[in-house]
Amino acid sequence: MKIFTAGQIRNWDAYTIANEPITSLQLMERAATACTNWLLEQRFTQQHIHIFCGKGNNGGDGLAIARLLLIQAVPVTVYIFETGKKGSNDFQRNLELLHNHTTDIHFLQSTDAFPTLQQNDVVIDALLGTGLDRPLEGLLADLVQHISNSPATVIAIDLPTGMFTDKSCKEAVCMRADHTLSFEVYKQCLLVAENAEYCGNVHLLAIGLHPAYYETTLAAQQLMDAAIIRSIYKKRKAAAHKGNFGHALLLAGSYGKTGAAILSAKACLRSGVGLLTMHTPTCGIIPLQTAVPEAMVETDANEKYLSNTPADLLRYAAIGIGPGIDLHEETANALMLLLQQAHQPMVLDADALNLLSIKKELSALLHTDCILTPHPKEFERLFGKTANDFERIEKAQEKATELNCVIVVKGHHTFIACPDGTAWFNSTGNAGMATAGSGDVLTGILTGLLAQGYNTTEAAILGVYLHGLAGDFAAAELSQEAMTAGDLTRYLGKAFLQLSLTNR
Ligand SMILES: NC(=O)C1=CN([C@@H]2O[C@H](COP(=O)(O)OP(=O)(O)OC[C@H]3O[C@@H](n4cnc5c(N)ncnc54)[C@H](O)[C@@H]3O)[C@@H](O)[C@H]2O)[C@@H](O)CC1
Ligand SMILES: Nc1ncnc2c1ncn2[C@@H]1O[C@H](COP(=O)(O)OP(=O)(O)O)[C@@H](O)[C@H]1O
Ligand SMILES: [K+]
Numbered sequence: 001m002k003i004f005t006a007g008q009i010r011n012w013d014a015y016t017i018a019n020e021p022i023t024s025l026q027l028m029e030r031a032a033t034a035c036t037n038w039l040l041e042q043r044f045t046q047q048h049i050h051i052f053c054g055k056g057n058n059g060g061d062g063l064a065i066a067r068l069l070l071i072q073a074v075p076v077t078v079y080i081f082e083t084g085k086k087g088s089n090d091f092q093r094n095l096e097l098l099h100n101h102t103t104d105i106h107f108l109q110s111t112d113a114f115p116t117l118q119q120n121d122v123v124i125d126a127l128l129g130t131g132l133d134r135p136l137e138g139l140l141a142d143l144v145q146h147i148s149n150s151p152a153t154v155i156a157i158d159l160p161t162g163m164f165t166d167k168s169c170k171e172a173v174c175m176r177a178d179h180t181l182s183f184e185v186y187k188q189c190l191l192v193a194e195n196a197e198y199c200g201n202v203h204l205l206a207i208g209l210h211p212a213y214y215e216t217t218l219a220a221q222q223l224m225d226a227a228i229i230r231s232i233y234k235k236r237k238a239a240a241h242k243g244n245f246g247h248a249l250l251l252a253g254s255y256g257k258t259g260a261a262i263l264s265a266k267a268c269l270r271s272g273v274g275l276l277t278m279h280t281p282t283c284g285i286i287p288l289q290t291a292v293p294e295a296m297v298e299t300d301a302n303e304k305y306l307s308n309t310p311a312d313l314l315r316y317a318a319i320g321i322g323p324g325i326d327l328h329e330e331t332a333n334a335l336m337l338l339l340q341q342a343h344q345p346m347v348l349d350a351d352a353l354n355l356l357s358i359k360k361e362l363s364a365l366l367h368t369d370c371i372l373t374p375h376p377k378e379f380e381r382l383f384g385k386t387a388n389d390f391e392r393i394e395k396a397q398e399k400a401t402e403l404n405c406v407i408v409v410k411g412h413h414t415f416i417a418c419p420d421g422t423a424w425f426n427s428t429g430n431a432g433m434a435t436a437g438s439g440d441v442l443t444g445i446l447t448g449l450l451a452q453g454y455n456t457t458e459a460a461i462l463g464v465y466l467h468g469l470a471g472d473f474a475a476a477e478l479s480q481e482a483m484t485a486g487d488l489t490r491y492l493g494k495a496f497l498q499l500s501l502t503n504r
Contacts, residue, residue, distance in 0.1 A: 002219035003186050003425070006130045006165035012184075012217070016210040027207065028057065028090050032064030034205035035124075035157060035181050036072070039065075044122045044155065045074040050115060051124040052079045052147065054161070055087035061157050062126025063094035070101040079115070081127055081140060082107040111142055117150035125175050129158035130187075135172035136162045148176035156180040160198045165189050168388035174198045183207050185214070186223050191425045192389035193412040221393075221423045224465050228424075232458045233499050236272070245274030246317035246451030250444065251338070253324045254331075255304035258284040260324025260350070263437045264444035265292045267489045268320070271448030271463070272496075279310045306331045309338045318345045320447030322352035323440035332359055339365035345450040345459075349373045349443040357381035363403065368419070370405040371446055371456050375439065379409055397423055406456045408446075410439060414464050418457045428468025432480030433488065441488045442467045469495035 004012065017024050039045055051066045053059035059080070066076045078098065086092065098105065106113065117123060125147065127140070136144055144161055147154060154177045159165065162174035165187045178200040182190060189195050190202050222228070237244070248268055253261030261280050265288065268276050276295045278288055282303045289297055300306050307330035313319075319342055325331055332355045339362060346369060348356065353374050356362050366372075374382055379392060383399055386392040393415055400407045400417035409415040414426040445467055449459035473491040474483040 001185055001223045001225050002214065002217070003188055003191070003221040003223060004217070004219060006187070008217060008219070009130055009165070009185075009187070012209050012213045015213040016208075019210050019212070024057075025090050025093055028060050028064055028094070030207045031183060031205075032061050032068055034183075034207050035061065035065050036068040038181055038203065038205060039069070039155070040072065044153070045069065045072065047120050047122045047153075049074060049076045049122045049124060050079065050117065050152070051076055052081065052127050052143070053091075054081050054127040055083055055085065055091050056128065056131045057088050057090055058126050058129030058131065058158055060088060060091040060094045061129075062124055063091065063098050065124060065126070065157070067094070067098050067101050076102070076104070077115070078102070078105045080105065080107050081143060082109045108139075108143065111139070111146070114143060114146050117147065117152040119151040121150075121152040123147055123150075123152045123154045125154055125156040125161050125177060127161040127175070130165050132159075132162065132164055135169070136174075141173040144173055144175050153178050154200075156199075158182055159187070159189065163189050163195060163198060166390070168194065168390045170194055170388045179203060181205055184209050186425075188221065188390070188393075191223070191413045192393070194389045196412055220421075221425065223425045224427050224461060229462060229465050229499060232454070232462045234454075235500065242274035245272055246453065247275040247277065247315060248273045248447045248451035249277050249279060249310065249313075249316040249319045250323075250447055251279045251306060251309075251319070251321040251325065251334075252440070252443075253278075253280040253284045253288070254306065254326040255281065255283050257324030257326065258287045260437065260440045261288055262291045263440040263485055263489070264320065264323045264447075265295045266486070267441040267444030267492065268448040269294050269444075270489050270492045271445045271452075271466075273448035273451045276448075277310070277316070279306070281305050300334075302330065306334045308334055309341060313338075313342045316342075316344060316451075317453075318347075318447050318450035320347040320349070320443045322347070322349035323443050325351045327351055327354055327358065331355065332362075336362055336365065339367075343367055343369075345369040345371075345456055347371045347373060347443050347446045347450065349439060350378070353378045353382060366403055366405055368404045369456055370403075371408060371450075371460050372405060373408040373410060373439065373442060373446065375410045393417075393423075397421065406460045408460050408464060410442070414468070416457075416460045416464060418460075420457075422457070424461055426464050426468050428465055429471050430468075430475050430480055432475040432483045433468070433471040435483070435485055437485030438471075438488060441485050444489075445492070466492060466495045466499070469498065
């Protein structure tokens with residue numbers, strides 16, 4: 001699904017109005033009807049509803065929702081944030097219509113007029129939407145804080161008030177919503193981790209915007225959906241043999257961190273790879289061979305950490321390096337040798353990335369078939385500090401082009417920046433995956449997919465999606481608290497089964 005900017009959304013509204021054709025008031029009525037139906041379906045209409053409106057079109061949506069709820073005999077109280085200026089045309093028209101249904105309309109001009117909100121109250125936030133052009137201040141900031149700090153359930157229309165569509169609102173005041181009802185497509189602000197606590201659960205509602213605009217408009221970023229995953233996933237051929245699915249090499253583990261090697265090995269095998277060889281310090285051979293008998297192990301010359309690369313690198317279709325390898329000088333040397341000698345697709349994770357940050361000259365050895373999988377801290381070590389998630393995303397896109405490799409910024413809605421400028425947000429995964437070893441599992445999956453012949457972009461998109469989907473299955477059965485990284489591998493089978501089902 002394409003992710004649109006505030007400007008593109010404005011143009012899409014205008015395109016629909018001109019080409020359907022439809023009036024802007026009718027389009028507002030559609031948006032309000034979709035929101036009202038959602039409120040009725042979710043039974044929020046059994047509680048008292050307080051609707052807070054600005055005087056732009058977001059406020060117009062709020063007034064129309066108030067009228068539609070009153071027609072359904074749902075009691076509502078309406079508050080209009082008074083600016084002293086006339087509202088937008090569609091706001092004014094909806095205000096006239098609302099006067100036919102209620103007198104319970106209050107104009108807020110001072111904090112004394114703010115209502116006390118109770119636990120069972122529902123607040124509709126229709127103060128400001130995509131028209132926000134400066135941070136909130138004064139009485140409006142006070143009102144947003146008053147609502148956010150109340151025990152009421154807050155449902156934001158289009159965006160929580162105070163949230164910018166395309167840039168950070170990190171230092172500013174923003175409504176803390178429990179739910180956000182947005183229209184047609186995601187906006188970047190609804191996906192970045194720093195806004196998650198303000199958006200609450202995001203629900204996209206269709207309002208019949210013209211499909212031709214969507215189809216012909218280029219988007220810088222997309223949200224992964226079943227369609228893109230279906231187009232990447234290759235079903236196994238009935239007569240296939242293990243030689244068809246590649247031989248993967250994983251360099252992982254050090255004394256006390258053989259678990260990382262085991263987690264990545266198991267995940268790699270469950271990603272469908274034909275053969276797997278682990279290269280690990282000698283201390284790791286017994287635990288690895290016991291825990292993962294399907295994998296071959298070839299030991300490093302060193303007992304406790306990696307110091308050399310395996311012989312005959314040409315045997316391998318893809319290589320993954322990083323889980324639990326630690327930061328010894330000899331390990332940095334082994335990484336340098338690997339980057340010099342191996343030209344096959346490669347995943348660099350965890351301490352391999354930290355070594356790249358320490359020895360910046362190693363970055364020059366990265367080749368075009370590399371996937372880097374930093375979490376935000378590793379990203380900062382590699383590429384420097386960024387002020388917020390929007391800047392990190394922008395930098396990831398810049399660096400993917402500059403280094404000519406795929407960069408997977410892990411976290412809530414993991415972000416994948418590809419060298420050709422395309423970029424993807426993940427739609428699967430949950431906070432239960434914030435547990436030791438989840439990243440090691442991802443390295444195993446990505447290496448396994450590369451070995452099977454998926455290119456770096458395909459492997460990153462498919463692997464990140466499957467990893468998150470396995471996490472969602474694990475959380476559904478085990479809870480976010482009790483699931484562990486090993487469970488991601490255990491539920492990978494269920495995730496693949498879902499792909500095969502949707503691939504028919
Ligand atoms: N036909 C359309 O264009 C549709 C628009 N829709 C709604 O319209 C919204 C966008 O409407 P608008 O463009 O009128 O924008 P808003 O309603 O978000 O607000 C615009 C007004 O707020 C002022 N403003 C901006 N930042 C402010 C701040 N920090 N403090 C105080 N005032 C501030 C602006 O100067 C402007 O007058 C969407 O979010 C959506 O809810 C929907 O009804 C769908 C159809
Ligand atoms: N809140 C969250 N929502 C979705 N996915 C998450 C969340 N927290 C962590 N994850 C996922 O879990 C994995 C954690 O990886 P990483 O930080 O490298 O962990 P580790 O170093 O313990 O292996 C990443 O794939 C990340 O996207
Ligand atoms: K809003």
